Amino acid sequence: MIVIEELVKKFGGNVVLDGVSERIRAGEKVAVIGPSGSGKSTLLRCLNLLERPDGGRIAFEGEDITDPKCDADAVRRRMGMVFQHFNLFNNLTVLKNITLAPARLKIMAEAEAEERARALLARIGLPEKADAYPSMLSGGQKQRVAIVRALAMNPRVMLFDEPTSALDPEMVGEVLDVIREVAEAGMTMVIVTHEMGFAREVASRVVFIDGGKIKETGTPPELFDSPRDARLREFLSKVI
Amino acid sequence: MTAALEWLARQFTITFITGNRYKLFLTGLRNTLIIAFGAVVIGTFIGAIVAMVRVHSAQSGKLKALDKLCGAYLAVFRGTPIVVQLLIMYYIVFAFIDNGISIAVLAFGINSGAYVAEIVRAGILAVDIGQTEAGRSLGLSSGRTMRLIVLPQAIKNILPALGNELIALLKDTSVAGYVTVKDLAQAGENVRTLTAEPYFSLLFVAAVYFLLVMGITKILRVVERRLAKSDRH
Numbered sequence: 001m002i003v004i005e006e007l008v009k010k011f012g013g014n015v016v017l018d019g020v021s022e023r024i025r026a027g028e029k030v031a032v033i034g035p036s037g038s039g040k041s042t043l044l045r046c047l048n049l050l051e052r053p054d055g056g057r058i059a060f061e062g063e064d065i066t067d068p069k070c071d072a073d074a075v076r077r078r079m080g081m082v083f084q085h086f087n088l089f090n091n092l093t094v095l096k097n098i099t100l101a102p103a104r105l106k107i108m109a110e111a112e113a114e115e116r117a118r119a120l121l122a123r124i125g126l127p128e129k130a131d132a133y134p135s136m137l138s139g140g141q142k143q144r145v146a147i148v149r150a151l152a153m154n155p156r157v158m159l160f161d162e163p164t165s166a167l168d169p170e171m172v173g174e175v176l177d178v179i180r181e182v183a184e185a186g187m188t189m190v191i192v193t194h195e196m197g198f199a200r201e202v203a204s205r206v207v208f209i210d211g212g213k214i215k216e217t218g219t220p221p222e223l224f225d226s227p228r229d230a231r232l233r234e235f236l237s238k239v240i
Numbered sequence: 241m242t243a244a245l246e247w248l249a250r251q252f253t254i255t256f257i258t259g260n261r262y263k264l265f266l267t268g269l270r271n272t273l274i275i276a277f278g279a280v281v282i283g284t285f286i287g288a289i290v291a292m293v294r295v296h297s298a299q300s301g302k303l304k305a306l307d308k309l310c311g312a313y314l315a316v317f318r319g320t321p322i323v324v325q326l327l328i329m330y331y332i333v334f335a336f337i338d339n340g341i342s343i344a345v346l347a348f349g350i351n352s353g354a355y356v357a358e359i360v361r362a363g364i365l366a367v368d369i370g371q372t373e374a375g376r377s378l379g380l381s382s383g384r385t386m387r388l389i390v391l392p393q394a395i396k397n398i399l400p401a402l403g404n405e406l407i408a409l410l411k412d413t414s415v416a417g418y419v420t421v422k423d424l425a426q427a428g429e430n431v432r433t434l435t436a437e438p439y440f441s442l443l444f445v446a447a448v449y450f451l452l453v454m455g456i457t458k459i460l461r462v463v464e465r466r467l468a469k470s471d472r473h
């Protein structure tokens with residue numbers, strides 16, 4: 001579904017992604033782990049073109065999205081993204097947050113978008129928050145709404161960038177529950193996370209990034225129980 | 241005591257009544273308001289466009305040439321005195337038109353646009369970049385993201401500063417007399433000459449400016465309070 005070839009991204013003279021190649025198949029749940037500053041967010045943001053790669057290629061469903069002629073907006077409509085800091089639209093109600101893009105982009109009619117938004121809100125246990133503004137929600141509630149907002153576009157793949165890192169500990173569980181449900185529904189997912197337990201449980205494959213390179217990839221048992229890369233062993237000893 | 245009262249009565253009469261001089265002040269006030277509000281409309285329009293070009297250019301790396309042009313505009317109009325700009329507009333750029341008020345509206349509007357551009361730009365940049373990224377990540381264009389998400393939030397930062405710009409502009413228009421416009425300050429100066437007395441004419445004009453500024457400040461306070469309320473929801 002996503003094929004990444006020799007991806008390079010620099011910020012000024014700082015090479016943040018240094019030739020990353022990876023293939024993500026439909027239905028896979030890929031957990032991306034690695035030390036802070038290793039380029040995990042940048043990799044994710046290159047996938048939906050929030051960052052423009054400086055080298056290499058990314059193909060999404062057969063289309064070269066690094067081609068300058070590619071319509072980035074059209075690509076992003078098929079990729080949901082969940083941010084560490086939620087980024088709910090502060091000027092809109094929860095319902096409008098969810099229906100804005102599907103309705104404006106004519107993915108569905110306004111009424112249909114609203115019906116679907118209410119159904120999604122009910123599924124995450126927040127039906128009564130439809131008319132609330134983001135400032136009235138807890139962090140966990142915000143992130144659950146943010147996930148639903150991305151899902152409302154019917155994306156082909158969901159990208160999560162440390163979705164629980166900005167949450168108070170007691171709210172991590174409720175957000176992970178929603179992500180787990182999305183995974184069980186068969187969604188293709190790439191999730192950057194520091195929740196190693198969650199990665200082991202939900203991921204079909206784990207990718208370890210260090211210094212802008214993929215150092216190791218494998219199933220959760222392979223990666224967590226018998227890591228080969230020295231940097232990975234060091235990383236795991238610190239976080240587990 | 242009676243001498244003082246008599247003096248006051250005479251001053252009042254020659255300043256306002258004789259030859260219907262109060263009409264000079266009224267005309268002056270009208271012209272001052274026309275120039276200030278006309279200029280603020282033009283300035284807001286220019287400023288908003290320039291700010292959007294600059295923000296868009298900085299974020300996307302596109303529109304480089306237009307961005308340069310906007311930068312030059314800001315540098316020139318903020319780097320030269322408004323009186324000189326006014327004189328150039330009147331005697332060079334629009335030398336073929338003899339309508340001081342229109343030219344003053346335009347000159348003050350273009351000048352104000354340079355300041356408004358920075359106000360709007362700062363207001364937009366004060367909105368968390370995450371709001372833009374979330375909009376773009378859903379496939380919304382940069383224009384729609386700006387219009388539906390960023391600007392409605394930026395307006396809360398922009399409006400108070402825009403009010404201050406209106407106050408500054410109102411006072412700045414007092415140099416419109418340089419291009420033959422009979423504005424409020426000019427009315428005071430005119431009456432001072434006619435009466436050969438400086439006190440009433442000039443102090444009265446100062447008082448009117450002061451009251452105008454106070455009025456605008458009051459209105460701004462109310463607007464700011466409204467905005468703050470809607471912020472908390």
Ligand SMILES: Nc1ncnc2c1ncn2[C@@H]1O[C@H](COP(=O)(O)OP(=O)(O)O)[C@@H](O)[C@H]1O
Pocket residue numbers: 011014016034035036037038039040041042043
């Ligand atoms: N917009 C940016 N401008 C400059 N440097 C950046 C930018 N975004 C990220 N970086 C740098 O790139 C490196 C990798 O960042 P990031 O991908 O966020 O790491 P991670 O998500 O793994 O913690 C860091 O050194 C960071 O400072």
Ligand SMILES: [Mg+2]
Pocket residue numbers: 040041042162
């Ligand atoms: Mg990160």
